[in-house]
Amino acid sequence: AQTVTQSQPEMSVQEAETVTLSCTYDTSESDYYLFWYKQPPSRQMILVIRQEAYKQQNATENRFSVNFQKAAKSFSLKISDSQLGDAAMYFCAYRSAVETSGSRLTFGEGTQLTVNP
Amino acid sequence: EAGVTQSPTHLIKTRGQQATLRCSPISGHTSVYWYQQALGLGLQFLLWYDEGEERNRGNFPPRFSGRQFPNYSSELNVNALELEDSALYLCASSWSRAVTDTQYFGPGTRLTVL
Numbered sequence: 001a002q003t004v005t006q007s008q009p010e011m012s013v014q015e016a017e018t019v020t021l022s023c024t025y026d027t028s029e030s031d032y033y034l035f036w037y038k039q040p041p042s043r044q045m046i047l048v049i050r051q052e053a054y055k056q057q058n059a060t061e062n063r064f065s066v067n068f069q070k071a072a073k074s075f076s077l078k079i080s081d082s083q084l085g086d087a088a089m090y091f092c093a094y095r096s097a098v099e100t101s102g103s104r105l106t107f108g109e110g111t112q113l114t115v116n117p
Numbered sequence: 118e119a120g121v122t123q124s125p126t127h128l129i130k131t132r133g134q135q136a137t138l139r140c141s142p143i144s145g146h147t148s149v150y151w152y153q154q155a156l157g158l159g160l161q162f163l164l165w166y167d168e169g170e171e172r173n174r175g176n177f178p179p180r181f182s183g184r185q186f187p188n189y190s191s192e193l194n195v196n197a198l199e200l201e202d203s204a205l206y207l208c209a210s211s212w213s214r215a216v217t218d219t220q221y222f223g224p225g226t227r228l229t230v231l
Contacts, residue, residue, distance in 0.1 A: 104162035105220060
């Protein structure tokens with residue numbers, strides 16, 4: 001079974017600064033997908049960024065980028081120019097490329113990000 | 118385009134009762150997923166429905182069940198409620214069952230069992 005670990009329960013960053021959230025995972029599969037979701041106080045889970053394991057290039061979405069290290073099974077999220085609206089719980093998630101087992105997302109424990117003005 | 122919607126927003130039940138939670142996927146999406154977010158247990162996969170059929174379920178007892186209707190909306194039923202069933206229940210939908218399709222989440226239903 002796959003596991004996802006987020007070792008930072010809480011992080012804080014000053015507005016306009018850069019912060020990196022860590023995520024490691026364990027799998028024996030070679031093909032899979034990794035995601036970062038954010039969950040603000042409204043509780044709605046919002047997709048931030050997604051990475052396909054077969055792609056060597058790190059995904060980027062505006063101020064959000066990832067550092068995907070497949071051999072190390074590491075998938076960190078970098079938020080540049082942090083904004084007050086980035087404050088949320090961030091979840092790292094894994095999804096298998098195998099159809100049946102790939103239906104589920106396996107989530108990490110989450111990292112609560114605080115953005116200080 | 119409307120996102121995933123869930124109802125009710127909050128639900129309060131007592132032990133032993135049954136709870137019914139509802140989810141409407143994004144228009145055109147055929148797959149619906151249910152997750153439980155319980156305090157201290159994190160987010161756990163519950164059930165997956167696609168094209169009206171249950172395709173996969175997580176490590177939950179049979180009193181957690183559901184169905185998917187012809188319009189692809191879905192219902193989660195929790196029978197014989199226990200205190201530990203108190204949680205936020207999140208529904209997600211995707212365009213199809215393909216693993217390449219992203220899951221989009223609804224705002225959740227907060228179930229409280231007294």
